Amino acid sequence: MKIACLRCKRALAEYAATDRVIPTVGALAGHLAKCGECARERDWFQAAHRDLKSSLTAEQAAAGFTDSTWARFSASTRPHRSYIPVLALSSAACAAVIAAAILVRNPRTPPLVPTPDSTASAATKPAPDNDIRPFDGKANPGKPTSGVGLTTSQSEQKSSLVPGLIRHHRVRHTDHKRILAYRKPIEAGATLVSTSRPHFPETQTISWDQMASWYEYQGDYRSAAAAYIQAAREDPTDSRVFNAGRASECAGDVAQAIEYYARFLKHEREQESHFKQQEAPPRKGAWQWNENRDTT
Amino acid sequence: MAEIATAQSPVDVTDESLAAAACSGDRRAFDTLVGRYRDTAFAYALTHLHNREEAEDVTQEAFVRALMALNRFRIQASWAAWLMRIVRNLCRDALRRRRVRASVTLDDRWMDSAPTPDIEALFSERRAELASAVEAMPEKFRTPLLMHYGSRRTNKEIALALGIPESTVIGRIAGALRFLRKRMVDLP
Numbered sequence: 384m385k386i387a388c389l390r391c392k393r394a395l396a397e398y399a400a401t402d403r404v405i406p407t408v409g410a411l412a413g414h415l416a417k418c419g420e421c422a423r424e425r426d427w428f429q430a431a432h433r434d435l436k437s438s439l440t441a442e443q444a445a446a447g448f449t450d451s452t453w454a455r456f457s458a459s460t461r462p463h464r465s466y467i468p469v470l471a472l473s474s475a476a477c478a479a480v481i482a483a484a485i486l487v488r489n490p491r492t493p494p495l496v497p498t499p500d501s502t503a504s505a506a507t508k509p510a511p512d513n514d515i516r517p518f519d520g521k522a523n524p525g526k527p528t529s530g531v532g533l534t535t536s537q538s539e540q541k542s543s544l545v546p547g548l549i550r551h552h553r554v555r556h557t558d559h560k561r562i563l564a565y566r567k568p569i570e571a572g573a574t575l576v577s578t579s580r581p582h583f584p585e586t587q588t589i590s591w592d593q594m595a596s597w598y599e600y601q602g603d604y605r606s607a608a609a610a611y612i613q614a615a616r617e618d619p620t621d622s623r624v625f626n627a628g629r630a631s632e633c634a635g636d637v638a639q640a641i642e643y644y645a646r647f648l649k650h651e652r653e654q655e656s657h658f659k660q661q662e663a664p665p666r667k668g669a670w671q672w673n674e675n676r677d678t679t
Numbered sequence: 680m681a682e683i684a685t686a687q688s689p690v691d692v693t694d695e696s697l698a699a700a701a702c703s704g705d706r707r708a709f710d711t712l713v714g715r716y717r718d719t720a721f722a723y724a725l726t727h728l729h730n731r732e733e734a735e736d737v738t739q740e741a742f743v744r745a746l747m748a749l750n751r752f753r754i755q756a757s758w759a760a761w762l763m764r765i766v767r768n769l770c771r772d773a774l775r776r777r778r779v780r781a782s783v784t785l786d787d788r789w790m791d792s793a794p795t796p797d798i799e800a801l802f803s804e805r806r807a808e809l810a811s812a813v814e815a816m817p818e819k820f821r822t823p824l825l826m827h828y829g830s831r832r833t834n835k836e837i838a839l840a841l842g843i844p845e846s847t848v849i850g851r852i853a854g855a856l857r858f859l860r861k862r863m864v865d866l867p
Contacts, residue, residue, distance in 0.1 A: 392857070393853070396852075396853035396854070396856045396857050397849060397850075397853045399852075399853070399856055400827070400834075400849050400850075400852035400853040400856060401834065401849055424860070427860060428856060428860070431809075431856060431859055431860070431863075432856075434805065434806075434809060435809070435824075435828040436828055438806050438809065439813075439825065439828040439829040440829060441722060441725060441726075441825065441829035441830040441831075442725060442731050443718065443721070444717055444718065444721040444735060444738065445735060448713075448717060448721075448735060448738075448739070449709075449710055449713045449714065449717070451739060452713055452738075452739045452742050452743070453706065453709055453710075453713075455739050455740075455743050456701075456709070456742065456743045456746055456747075459743050459747055460702075460747070
């Protein structure tokens with residue numbers, strides 16, 4: 384096939400595609416007049432164009448297409464009822480109920496607020512070294528608002544005891560377990576931290592030993608030492624004196640530890656010598672009570 | 680915006696103005712806009728889906744989506760081209776849902792159901808051959824051919840629907856005719 388014929392066929396297809404009439408003059412018309420094959424191609428394209436136009440008919444859109452589209456569009460633009468506010472309100476109500484249930488089930492201890500009375504009394508009457516008092520559930524006539532106060536005038540660390548309800552990880556299944564909650568003082572500069580009246584007046588009496596054990600369990604060896612010392616002052620048993628020294632040693636107060644260890648050893652020596660005196664035979668020439676003296 | 684659409688002649692108003700007016704509830708603007716592109720969009724959908732109801736559904740959905748998402752439309756672009764892109768995407772989704780393209784014969788949907796007796800007599804045999812040739816045609820040739828001869832769409836409208844230049848549309852229709860010529864060698 385000649386190049387002119389190829390170009391002619393392309394041109395004929397494009398004339399058919401653009402619905403244009405094939406020109407009767409010009410280079411294309413001259414080639415069609417000379418080339419019989421291209422003339423047959425022209426006839427075929429004209430016939431195919433006519434056939435396609437007459438036989439291919441597409442369906443048109445329905446008459447109510449615009450109306451139905453408008454109805455669809457209007458339905459889409461209609462504001463939908465939003466369920467978000469209802470869900471938010473119900474969620475908030477549920478959260479509030481749960482929070483209230485938790486608060487009722489596990490009430491918090493009142494906040495620690497230093498009272499001016501206690502601060503003033505502490506300022507006017509300095510507390511002795513490691514002066515701590517256990518709370519016995521009764522109102523203190525001197526300080527009516529104070530519950531349990533711990534003042535370590537020489538130590539830098541101030542702490543306070545608040546009897547109340549706290550949950551411990553070991554006793555979390557036991558409700559209303561009353562143990563002492565250890566709290567840091569609120570104000571760093573306070574010399575005396577006083578707490579309000581205990582939340583539960585039926586709090587049972589806590590001994591110094593129990594308090595010291597609790598401090599020790601919490602890792603507060605300085606307060607534990609103070610509690611053991613106070614216990615030893617009330618009743619200086621060997622174990623209390625020794626524990627006071629041990630807690631002081633753990634707290635880093637070496638001088639105090641040595642002092643109480645010395646007291647413990649001294650007391651032990653005294654007891655040993657006492658027992659020896661009791662067990663040793665009477666010295667020669669010593670006076671002895673003899674019930675049968677008069678008779679003899 | 681509604682005043683712009685109704686005060687001027689509908690021919691002068693741009694598609695973007697009409698779309699904005701339609702979004703604000705102007706029914707006349709909506710009718711004008713739908714009237715401009717309904718047939719082209721429907722022809723493309725029918726060419727691809729071979730189902731009248733489905734093609735109408737896709738065309739309506741495309742109009743609704745193009746109007747609803749007008750705030751996402753870029754001013755520099757053509758709203759009609761955007762609409763046609765939505766039509767194309769919806770057709771693709773519909774075909775994907777269908778998985779297998781419906782095997783509707785060309786005679787059922789595209790051939791004239793009531794031809795004149797002389798044409799029927801003259802071209803009855805050749806129509807069957809023409810239909811089979813169009814069926815066997817590649818998609819890129821068949822769509823512009825059917826839109827051109829069946830839906831009577833202009834090359835410019837076909838170019839808009841397909842998202843290709845008008846010259847490419849002319850080339851594809853010419854290629855479709857040459858394809859038919861190769862298949863129908865017995866034609867005079």
